[in-house]
Amino acid sequence: MVSLNEIITSVMNFIMLNLKFFIQVLIIPGLLFILLFVTFAVWFERKYLARAMLRIGPLYAGRISGFLQPIADFLKIFTKEIIVPSDADRRLFYLAPMLLPVIQALTIILIPFAPDWVVFRGSGFSLILFFAISGLAPLFPLIAGWASNNKYTIISSLRTAYLCIAAEIPLLLSAVGVVILTGSFDLIEIVEAQSKMWFIIPGFLGAIVFFIGILAESERVPFDIPVAEQEIVFGWRTEYSGILFMLTMMAEYIGLLSWSLLFITLYLGGYQGPILFGMPLVSHMFWVLVKLAVLTAIIILFRTVFPRFRIDQAIKIGWKYLIPIAIVNIFIAIIVKTFFPSII
Amino acid sequence: MSEKSSKQVMRISWGPQHPMSGQVRILIDTDGERVLNIIPDIGFTHRGIEKILENRNIVQGVVPIERMVMVDTANIALSYVRAAEEILGIEPPKRAQYIRVIICEVCRILSHLYGFGLAAEACGGYPAVFLWSTADREPFLDLMERITGTRWSYSFFVPGGVYADFPDKIKEKFLATLEYFEERLEAYRRAWFENKIFESRAKDVGILKPEDAIRLGAAGPNLRGSGVALDVRKDEPYEVYDEIDFRVITQPEGDSYARLMVRYLEMVESVKIIRQAIENMPSGPYRKFVSPLKRLPKGEAYSRVETARGELGVHMISDGGTKPYRIKITSPTLRNLYVVSQMPKITEVLLADVPVILYSFDPWYLDADR
Numbered sequence A: 001m002v003s004l005n006e007i008i009t010s011v012m013n014f015i016m017l018n019l020k021f022f023i024q025v026l027i028i029p030g031l032l033f034i035l036l037f038v039t040f041a042v043w044f045e046r047k048y049l050a051r052a053m054l055r056i057g058p059l060y061a062g063r064i065s066g067f068l069q070p071i072a073d074f075l076k077i078f079t080k081e082i083i084v085p086s087d088a089d090r091r092l093f094y095l096a097p098m099l100l101p102v103i104q105a106l107t108i109i110l111i112p113f114a115p116d117w118v119v120f121r122g123s124g125f126s127l128i129l130f131f132a133i134s135g136l137a138p139l140f141p142l143i144a145g146w147a148s149n150n151k152y153t154i155i156s157s158l159r160t161a162y163l164c165i166a167a168e169i170p171l172l173l174s175a176v177g178v179v180i181l182t183g184s185f186d187l188i189e190i191v192e193a194q195s196k197m198w199f200i201i202p203g204f205l206g207a208i209v210f211f212i213g214i215l216a217e218s219e220r221v222p223f224d225i226p227v228a229e230q231e232i233v234f235g236w237r238t239e240y241s242g243i244l245f246m247l248t249m250m251a252e253y254i255g256l257l258s259w260s261l262l263f264i265t266l267y268l269g270g271y272q273g274p275i276l277f278g279m280p281l282v283s284h285m286f287w288v289l290v291k292l293a294v295l296t297a298i299i300i301l302f303r304t305v306f307p308r309f310r311i312d313q314a315i316k317i318g319w320k321y322l323i324p325i326a327i328v329n330i331f332i333a334i335i336v337k338t339f340f341p342s343i344i
Numbered sequence B: 001m002s003e004k005s006s007k008q009v010m011r012i013s014w015g016p017q018h019p020m021s022g023q024v025r026i027l028i029d030t031d032g033e034r035v036l037n038i039i040p041d042i043g044f045t046h047r048g049i050e051k052i053l054e055n056r057n058i059v060q061g062v063v064p065i066e067r068m069v070m071v072d073t074a075n076i077a078l079s080y081v082r083a084a085e086e087i088l089g090i091e092p093p094k095r096a097q098y099i100r101v102i103i104c105e106v107c108r109i110l111s112h113l114y115g116f117g118l119a120a121e122a123c124g125g126y127p128a129v130f131l132w133s134t135a136d137r138e139p140f141l142d143l144m145e146r147i148t149g150t151r152w153s154y155s156f157f158v159p160g161g162v163y164a165d166f167p168d169k170i171k172e173k174f175l176a177t178l179e180y181f182e183e184r185l186e187a188y189r190r191a192w193f194e195n196k197i198f199e200s201r202a203k204d205v206g207i208l209k210p211e212d213a214i215r216l217g218a219a220g221p222n223l224r225g226s227g228v229a230l231d232v233r234k235d236e237p238y239e240v241y242d243e244i245d246f247r248v249i250t251q252p253e254g255d256s257y258a259r260l261m262v263r264y265l266e267m268v269e270s271v272k273i274i275r276q277a278i279e280n281m282p283s284g285p286y287r288k289f290v291s292p293l294k295r296l297p298k299g300e301a302y303s304r305v306e307t308a309r310g311e312l313g314v315h316m317i318s319d320g321g322t323k324p325y326r327i328k329i330t331s332p333t334l335r336n337l338y339v340v341s342q343m344p345k346i347t348e349v350l351l352a353d354v355p356v357i358l359y360s361f362d363p364w365y366l367d368a369d370r
Helices: A004-017 A019-026 A031-052 A069-078 A090-110 A126-134 A139-148 A151-182 A187-192 A204-217 A242-267 A280-305 A311-339 B049-054 B062-066 B070-088 B094-122 B127-148 B168-193 B196-202 B210-216 B256-280 B332-346 B353-360 B365-369
Strands: B010-014 B025-031 B034-041 B299-307 B310-318 B326-330
Touching: A004 A019, A019 A031, A031 A069, A031 A242, A031 A280, A031 B127, A069 A242, A090 A126, A090 A139, A090 A242, A126 A151, A126 A187, A126 A242, A139 A151, A151 A187, A151 A204, A151 A242, A151 A311, A151 B010, A187 A242, A204 A242, A204 A280, A204 A311, A242 A280, B025 B353, B034 B332, B034 B353, B049 B062, B049 B326, B062 B070, B070 B094, B070 B299, B070 B310, B094 B127, B094 B168, B094 B256, B094 B353, B127 B168, B168 B196, B168 B256, B196 B256, B196 B353, B210 B332, B256 B353, B310 B332, B332 B353, B332 B365
Parallel strands: none
Antiparallel strands: B010 B025, B025 B034, B299 B310, B310 B326
């Protein structure tokens, strides 16, 4: 018989041996960080949008400007009944919103927050792995829209499919420019190669394409076509209620987080930045978070100033403008790499 | 039908329970994203206003008829009051006519601001403009409160004049508000009409050619947005519009952008009209008293008024009682909704264009239902 004491000791030993891994998974860049980001991003979006609309926004929950409002909303939605339409495919209806945030969050394990602070290095192919995992994400809106068996959701899920194909190819092509500049698929090596100059300068066109691709991929304004409230109620999320709806909303922000982190890694020098107070690990993480805050604030700011594109316009932007620009960017990267290798 | 049955038609119900629809159901037949048919299904807010008006005398009747369009109450009430005055054969004093014109034009601005905000909302993801335009209605609502006693739904017009005199001490404040509003209009132009995404959403969408607009019977700013200069204020001037210098706004393009631009430029014109009316307002009495218990002479009258949404007609028949025998109202939204229903046959419409086109016509469904 193994005593309880021995079990606890062995578990503690296991945790202590893999302490770094547990901190990474549970705190940063893992669970706690993702949940905090989602909470803060929702609060910031609501508050900023309210100011732009001459309203006050969340005010009461959590004394300072209602910053606990997203948590209060979460608790409220958590207690709501989950209503499943009678014609829905029950299993898929439940499965899609559960798996979507997991897939979105899975990509974050590949992002380096410091030279030795990455959950999974992917044996030197982490960029390819990132695209492979995130390529699964658009499947779930498609499944959810189909399983809901509703006209609005089906239109929306097809729009998601069109939009993702139009956005993902330019995203990949602009990432190729970075790979050419670095000569590696490893995200840590890509960040290390930016110690002299961020890739946003030689790969400016690629950065623009990537930024617009992020907006389309994470369904942000002006590319929030799959959830166009004015036409198709709430897109593929129309039939969801309670905690399942909460999960779909979380997935949107987790997608925004993972794509923003990749943009920072590829173009904004990742964790690069001056070392503060002689603490390299903390200052590396600090710079990632600062860049993340600025980038997501810009993306959220777009919501106040832009109407929405039509689906045909969005597809036209993807195929007609973004792909040629991304290809031009690849040629620029080749020229820089061949003739001016010293500047990078 | 044989042509249609080869396509796969999906009928989408847009409203009455929908984030953007309002009190109407619009059935949209689509083939994928392409719209084949738009079928407006009105009647969700029918209140029988015409019947109610048969049981009210001409002074009481102003109150229910204003409920047709709550953002544009003065123009609606004016058409009723003018019909009653024609039957009674009285002419209100000059000062009352000027006060009426001021309030009507303020109502036009209020209504256009509201419709303009909704059109911004319809293009998606741009709710800020709606809230800005709502906020810019506030100074006008405050002024109206000083003049009429309420912020909206004034019930201020009465056969024979208006209920109260225009307080001359608020003239300065009125003119200052107009100046502020002109600055705001400039801000809207920069933030909204010069927004490239909005241009791409509204330009060349829902084109209504002048001949189609006349054939289908579009009304008001929507007709003028197709380049047809038809405005009751100019063609058949009522009150003191013939003493005021203003021009009829037209835009030749006939698309959604042009219709919204007509509304925008009409707000600029309304500011000019109000300014002239305030400056030229004569002194004198503001009301000829007509007893609500007075028996109306036998006869009938038809009055046309250019409301914010287009021409509104009130046909009043009197059989010699204190109350009108029958009242029939022709409303602009009903005509405009018919034009919307013909849109897929005139131009190519995608599903995302439906709200943009619909709100570029500035519908007010209570007006269509009555």
